[in-house]
Amino acid sequence: MKGLALIVLFGLSLGCVSARWTRTSRFEPVSDELQEELAVGDDLTPWLERLGAPLWVWEYEGDGVALAYGWYQDQNWNVNVSVPVTNDASASFDYTQIDARMRGLVLFFDGDYRLRAWRQGLLTDITQGLRRRRPNWNEETG
């Protein structure tokens, strides 16, 4: 009995069973107060000054532009039954894909750089129509 207890204790100490509390923070959220100040017809320049650089920029309805701001603050508890050899999360942020957990704000400006609309929520949901293949611009046809 004593031997079994020692084996269990030894197994636990090696990390076969472990509880993991992880907090991950990516970028700063746009405050609700700031979002409440958005108004249709606003010019692009002051919003770029207030919100800073977006994470993504996409073409929107021809000459327009869509700006996406994103962030996530995530905390979770996991119980692992394995030996934790490495912490395998990627250190760098990947611009080629949007993390499903990332919340965000997308602003839509027309060709005159006037605010037409905005949406907030999970970025993967609200940017689906924007993340398409970019069209090729032809010098002759415009």
Place this chain on the structure above:
Amino acid sequence: MRQILSLLLLVPLLGSCFVSRATVNEPLGSARLAKLEPGVTTAAEAVRWLGAPNEVVQLGRRSAYRFDAQANKRSGLWLVVVALFNDDTREDRIWTFFDENDVLTHVAATLTFDDARYGMPWNSIHDDEPNE
């Protein structure tokens, strides 16, 4: 011999910790940002000052370039069966918008590369920072 064996068995019970830092690209900094002047700066000048863009987006006849540098700080603590991790990423990021003649029209900048911090999961390490 028995004492040595007992001591060796105790080693895995000791706690451990780590900190790590990773960066991607050189920080962009406010000095280079200050050189960008809407209506004057060209795309060629922006690239000369900021380096090769990480992304170029076509916006009809216009375009936008993204320049960025990332800093990531991680810290962790193992206490026998409990592991605590914190992972924080911040960036210097500049978007420049050019008209059809490749002249700068707008600039957007977020310079937070130096704000990445170490911490523990219970720390609200960025609560003192403004949202805008």
